[in-house]
Amino acid sequence: xxxxxxxxxxxxxxxxxxxxxxxxxxxxxxxxxxxxxxxxxxxxxxxxxxxxxxxxxxxxxxxxxxxxxxxxxxxxxxxxxxxxxxxxxxxxxxxxxxxxxxxxxxxxxxxxxxxxxxxxxxxxxxxxxxxxxxxxxxxxxxxxxxxxxxxxxxxxxxxxxxxxxxxxxxxxxxxxxxxxxxxxxxxxxxxxxxxxxxxxxxxxxxxxxxxxxxxxxxxxxxxxxxxxxxxxxxxxxxxxxxxxxxxxxxxxxxxxxxxxxxxxxxxxxxxxxxxxxxxxxxxxxxxxxxxxxxxxxxxxxxxxxxxxxxxxxxxxxxxxxxxxxxxxxxxxxxxxxxxxxxxxxxxxxxxxxxxxxxxxxxxxxxxxxxxxxxxxxxxxxxxxxxxxxxxxxxxxxxxxxxxxxxxxxxxxxxxxxxxxxxxxxxxxxxxxxxxxxxxxxxxxxxxxxxxxxxxxxxxxxxxxxxxxxxxxxxxxxxxxxxxxxxxxxxxxxxxx
Amino acid sequence: xxxxxxxxxxxxxxxxxxxxxxxxxxxxxxxxxxxxxxxxxxxxxxxxxxxxxxxxxxxxxxxxxxxxxxxxxxxxxxxxxxxxxxxxxxxxxxxxxxxxxxxxxxxxxxxxxxxx
Numbered sequence: 356x357x358x359x360x361x362x363x364x365x366x367x368x369x370x371x372x373x374x375x376x377x378x379x380x381x382x383x384x385x386x387x388x389x390x391x392x393x394x395x396x397x398x399x400x401x402x403x404x405x406x407x408x409x410x411x412x413x414x415x416x417x418x419x420x421x422x423x424x425x426x427x428x429x430x431x432x433x434x435x436x437x438x439x440x441x442x443x444x445x446x447x448x449x450x451x452x453x454x455x456x457x458x459x460x461x462x463x464x465x466x467x468x469x470x471x472x473x474x475x476x477x478x479x480x481x482x483x484x485x486x487x488x489x490x491x492x493x494x495x496x497x498x499x500x501x502x503x504x505x506x507x508x509x510x511x512x513x514x515x516x517x518x519x520x521x522x523x524x525x526x527x528x529x530x531x532x533x534x535x536x537x538x539x540x541x542x543x544x545x546x547x548x549x550x551x552x553x554x555x556x557x558x559x560x561x562x563x564x565x566x567x568x569x570x571x572x573x574x575x576x577x578x579x580x581x582x583x584x585x586x587x588x589x590x591x592x593x594x595x596x597x598x599x600x601x602x603x604x605x606x607x608x609x610x611x612x613x614x615x616x617x618x619x620x621x622x623x624x625x626x627x628x629x630x631x632x633x634x635x636x637x638x639x640x641x642x643x644x645x646x647x648x649x650x651x652x653x654x655x656x657x658x659x660x661x662x663x664x665x666x667x668x669x670x671x672x673x674x675x676x677x678x679x680x681x682x683x684x685x686x687x688x689x690x691x692x693x694x695x696x697x698x699x700x701x702x703x704x705x706x707x708x709x710x711x712x713x714x715x716x717x718x719x720x721x722x723x724x725x726x727x728x729x730x731x732x733x734x735x736x737x738x739x740x741x742x743x744x745x746x747x748x749x750x751x752x753x754x755x756x757x758x759x760x761x762x763x764x765x766x767x768x769x770x771x772x773x774x775x776x777x778x779x780x781x782x783x784x785x786x787x788x789x790x791x792x793x794x795x796x797x798x799x800x801x802x803x804x805x806x807x808x809x810x811x812x813x814x815x816x817x818x819x820x821x822x823x824x825x826x827x828x829x830x831x832x833x834x835x836x837x838x839x840x841x842x843x844x845x846x847x848x849x850x851x
Numbered sequence: 852x853x854x855x856x857x858x859x860x861x862x863x864x865x866x867x868x869x870x871x872x873x874x875x876x877x878x879x880x881x882x883x884x885x886x887x888x889x890x891x892x893x894x895x896x897x898x899x900x901x902x903x904x905x906x907x908x909x910x911x912x913x914x915x916x917x918x919x920x921x922x923x924x925x926x927x928x929x930x931x932x933x934x935x936x937x938x939x940x941x942x943x944x945x946x947x948x949x950x951x952x953x954x955x956x957x958x959x960x961x962x963x964x965x966x967x
Binding site for chain 2: 496503522536543547
């Protein structure tokens, strides 16, 4: 069989999904080997995705029709500049999995390790599938693979509190999934097609119908729940804080982004079919601005470091949604780059916080006073991540927030520009508070004084990620240049 | 079927969906909430199946003497897949409810709220 690039696109989601089924078999022999196996699979997936991205830049996007059925009848996967999101997805998993090897020993019972690694691979496969597919029903299926594995991952550490947080997440998540299915059914009933671009073309050719608007609205609401945008964020803090730290990193950095990718798909669908998005954009901007301020404000009052990071995710989703809602080139580019930057920063922060919790057994700021002196490397990584999330130049968070801000002012939305600045101010307050307790207060707990740096399998990924926060910040222009053509296409379709 | 200008199929679907949503939001018992979710799922599936219906058409199996109109089989395939997804969600939810009951000794939301 000869190698073809389009087959490689189909393998990208299939590889982790198929490997997930094999994890329990490997774990039967040796629970530790399952971790190694999972790592190799994520590494292979990442290598494949990076190779595809390099090819994408050189030769342009790839489409593959599963089973050889041509679109619009067959299922179409598309590896374009938005689908290239799968490369960072797989890379982050390849860093989180080795971190989990040792972390699990302290927090997850041994008989659940196989389930943990299998669920991680399912999650990765679903996330990649979601970012590649152009078929609406497959979009729903990939979303459900991601969601169900996420519910289970929240509860994987056992104990009733985790199960309760997972169930709250499940009940809200399922309603939003159901809205997506309803919207897909409605669009299918209207147009008789499931391919996103074919649906859009058929809608554009037919009379404008309120049913199409209803379908788009329910898709938008569903993805807003998945993205945990402010008033619909209630499920997020508990689920993200209670889950084991590698899971928190994946949920907060990567899984909430399916809501954002979904919103971009709604914008594509609406743009191509000529449905006006004015009300939708206004609402996104307003909610985004409220989320920026409220998320950051609520984070200030958290004593638990993981809960604080979870609220900071709500604030950062606000930035991205505000950028998308503004619908001007600067802001949308900034928002899409921030999808990547926030993922990088949040994975760094959650893994660093996980190291601190793993080494000391403590998780509140009050208890962790003075931990900067006993865990210098981990806390340095945490500091770098904190600087990046505040958006201080030259770290990763700066360029994307700067572009969203520029977009707000260039669109004449000065009030939203100020919301952004106020949000950054609150973020600054809570990270200064964190750094103050880590470095400038006397340790009050024995565990903090006795703590030692974590093993290299945990320390390595954290340091690599923290270094990436700095390097990506220095070369942020490359990301912007990469995503700009996709933004141009998106905005051209929306006619603005 | 159309009665008094309203498509009864769609009306039934909307009513069923709202009943499910009411149960999910208002009931305090976690099992009842889950049942509400299942009722909502059934409503969406019913809508999807009716979307594939064609008046006076044969089942989409081609043998001698069938046609020329066939019902659209794609929604049926979608509903089957959707049912599998719904069963998985229900299974995960039930497993979680068992764990919650083992840990807290209750599955009533208003009692769970006060507990740590």
